[in-house]
Amino acid sequence: MTAPADVTAALQSKFPQATLRPSGDHPALNLPIAEVFAALKYLRDEFAYDFLVDVTAIDNGVDASPRFTAVWHVYSTTGHGYVRLAADCLNDEKPQAPSVVSLWATANWHEREAFDLFGIVFENHPDLRRILMWDGYPYHPLRKDFPLAGIQTPLPDLEVGELTGASVKPAPMAGGPFVSSPGEMNMTDAEPNAKDESWNERSEKPASA
Numbered sequence: 162m163t164a165p166a167d168v169t170a171a172l173q174s175k176f177p178q179a180t181l182r183p184s185g186d187h188p189a190l191n192l193p194i195a196e197v198f199a200a201l202k203y204l205r206d207e208f209a210y211d212f213l214v215d216v217t218a219i220d221n222g223v224d225a226s227p228r229f230t231a232v233w234h235v236y237s238t239t240g241h242g243y244v245r246l247a248a249d250c251l252n253d254e255k256p257q258a259p260s261v262v263s264l265w266a267t268a269n270w271h272e273r274e275a276f277d278l279f280g281i282v283f284e285n286h287p288d289l290r291r292i293l294m295w296d297g298y299p300y301h302p303l304r305k306d307f308p309l310a311g312i313q314t315p316l317p318d319l320e321v322g323e324l325t326g327a328s329v330k331p332a333p334m335a336g337g338p339f340v341s342s343p344g345e346m347n348m349t350d351a352e353p354n355a356k357d358e359s360w361n362e363r364s365e366k367p368a369s370a
Contacts, residue, residue: 168204169188175200176196176199176203179192179196179200187234187242188242188245192246194248194250194258197231197233197246197259198259205264208237212236212237213235213261214235216233216271216275218279220303220304227253228256229281230247230250231247231248231281233245256279257283258275258282259283259285269286270292273286274293276291277301279304
């Protein structure tokens with residue numbers, strides 16, 4: 162089993178621009194996004210990080226630049242260790258990252274999810290389509306400028322919408338999944354401010370909410 166320090170040292174030797182990333186659990190490094198594909202291939206081929214756990218992203222905030230950071234977690238099924246690589250996207254308006262589908266087939270769905278929820282385009286992905294929201298949905302729900310309760314949006318099938326009068330509506334937060342019930346552990350410090358919204362299915366959302 163290769164020690165985590167050996168892996169990070171090898172990565173920094175192979176990719177001199179790699180820097181240690183603060184982490185409370187696994188070895189983690191920041192890399193220029195142009196070097197991510199080569200670094201992940203290096204981890205797979207030289208250190209047996211054969212399992213891509215996930216591909217995700219961080220929205221650093223609407224006023225931040227770089228705004229988006231792409232993140233990859235890989236695991237070695239023989240060494241039983243994880244490594245996290247992170248890279249800032251160069252374009253804040255149209256973030257891009259390299260696809261690693263050619264390294265791990267499972268990246269196909271991971272990258273589609275990150276594209277769907279964050280709007281990051283994975284270059285050379287074989288079929289980059291939304292995986293949770295429908296094609297043509299105008300928003301990316303995990304961006305920080307997307308309201309916690311959601312945005313009212315017409316259904317993709319206009320005929321169904323006309324027939325049923327239904328649409329995608331913001332979700333009431335009072336009593337919702339982020340609010341603990343009486344007698345349960347107090348989660349106040351961890352709950353979003355949306356818990357203070359008193360509107361629900363039977364009470365219209367106030368204009369100021």
